[in-house]
Amino acid sequence: MIRFFFKKKAEFNGDELSDFKRTVKEIANDIAAKEKADIKDISLIFCSDKFIRNINVQYLGHDYETDIITFHDEDDEGRIESDIFISIDTVAFNAVKFKAGFKNELYRVIIHGILHLCGYKDKSSADRKIMKRKENQYLKLINS
Numbered sequence: 001m002i003r004f005f006f007k008k009k010a011e012f013n014g015d016e017l018s019d020f021k022r023t024v025k026e027i028a029n030d031i032a033a034k035e036k037a038d039i040k041d042i043s044l045i046f047c048s049d050k051f052i053r054n055i056n057v058q059y060l061g062h063d064y065e066t067d068i069i070t071f072h073d074e075d076d077e078g079r080i081e082s083d084i085f086i087s088i089d090t091v092a093f094n095a096v097k098f099k100a101g102f103k104n105e106l107y108r109v110i111i112h113g114i115l116h117l118c119g120y121k122d123k124s125s126a127d128r129k130i131m132k133r134k135e136n137q138y139l140k141l142i143n144s
Contacts, residue, residue, distance in 0.1 A: 001040070002028055007047035011102060020103070023142060027107070028114050032080075032136055035118035040079035042117070044110065049089040065090055070113040084113040104139070111138045139141045 002025050012020055014121060032039045047055075049065040056062045064114070068089040071083045086109055095105035112122075115134050121127040 002042045002044065005043060005045045007045060007051055010046055010088050010106070011092075020106075023107070024110055027111065027142055028136060030141065031111065031114045031118065032132050035115070036135045038077075038079045039117070042080045042114075043083045045083060046088050047085055049087050052085050052087040052090070055085050067091055067094060068109045068113050070116045072117055080117050082113075084110070086110070086113070099114040104143070105113060107142050108139055110133055111135050 004021055004024075007033055010017075010020075028039065028042065031037075037124075052069060053063070053065045056064065056066060059071075060069070065087060067087055069085045073081045086106070091106050091109055092102055094100070095102045098105065100108070101139055112131065115138075116122075117133060120131050120134060122131045
């Protein structure tokens with residue numbers, strides 16, 4: 001199950017929001033299937049920079065904003081449960097910075113979080129290259 005919570009509204013009209021939610025559910029399930037992960041429950045919490053900074057300080061000891069924070073847990077049967085916090089502010093900033101378009105950058109960040117749940121890391125340069133390649137691979141499925 002994938003659930004959506006908006007602490008800060010994203011730039012979608014009614015039909016776009018429905019399409020966005022459907023696309024996110026489809027790509028998350030597609031990634032999980034291809035990466036052999038078993039997703040039980042994901043909560044996507046869309047928030048402000050201030051909100052995500054507070055989460056970052058409280059739980060990770062980092063005093064800065066970020067685009068995404070993924071909390072990964074598994075139940076007794078190995079099924080993934082997660083809360084994924086996404087800063088709409090940082091996504092919007094990065095969309096301009098990288099000339100990506102807001103929705104495209106938002107999809108990339110969500111894919112990034114799902115890949116973390118599937119076991120991908122991004123601490124080393126080699127890991128970041130693998131993660132970026134996977135992000136692009138799955139982003140193409142949305143944009144095709």
